[in-house]
Amino acid sequence: MTDDDRVFKALADPTRRFLLDLLFMRDGRTLTELESELEMSRFGAMKHLRVLEEANLVVTRRSGREKLHFLNPVPIREIHDRWIDKYTELHTTALLELKAELEDES
């Protein structure tokens, strides 16, 4: 399994994306705190966090019996750079802004 395979497989699950959303809002949470936000057992949450950690999307630090989780944005940025050409980036941004405007109006 390659590095980028791990990243994309990790992002493929909605629960794991939700965990990243939680950490994007506030970093440094424990497993127990994150698990309380999910609709599944602690074991399910732990399995998902492990996948995120192996993909390097989440980095952790131990503090006594607690394990703190932090979001790492680097792999996300690498996805962007893989398929967004520097020269078309401005164009893509303009399209996104147009889309946002249209959705605001509707």
Add this chain to the structure above:
Amino acid sequence: MTDDDRVFKALADPTRRFLLDLLFMRDGRTLTELESELEMSRFGAMKHLRVLEEANLVVTRRSGREKLHFLNPVPIREIHDRWIDKYTELHTTALLELKAELEDES
């Protein structure tokens, strides 16, 4: 299935990422041309292209009996914007440049 679920599931497979790489290099290819680059049957390739199209990562245009495929960068950009904070973006870019330098040296 939500829009972003389709996008991430589509990106989860290495063959589909390779198809995006091919289209990133050169747009407007037919199914037959893309299939010739893969190690699988035409049906496999077609199934993958269909998934990419339903995720809006690839858009198509018919021309006679041929179907031309184009890369659409918008969903990729949306992934980036979901977890990369405008304020930390510069920092992340710096980290990536550092990483690239280290890999060049090794």
Add this chain to the structure above:
DNA sequence: TTGACATGTGACCATTTGGTCACCTATCGT
């Protein structure tokens, strides 16, 4: 030191996914 708490492991099962095939429709060039 003892009980409660935070985290970790391996086995297990239901569902989803990747890939192939037989067969079909539509369009091109002669």
Add this chain to the structure above:
DNA sequence: ACGATAGGTGACCAAATGGTCACATGTCAA
């Protein structure tokens, strides 16, 4: 018209994935 070419559908099977549980380890606080 007709063979060759480009693309499309539904069924099918092996392998991977999401989730749970019984059980285990390490750490805190009184």
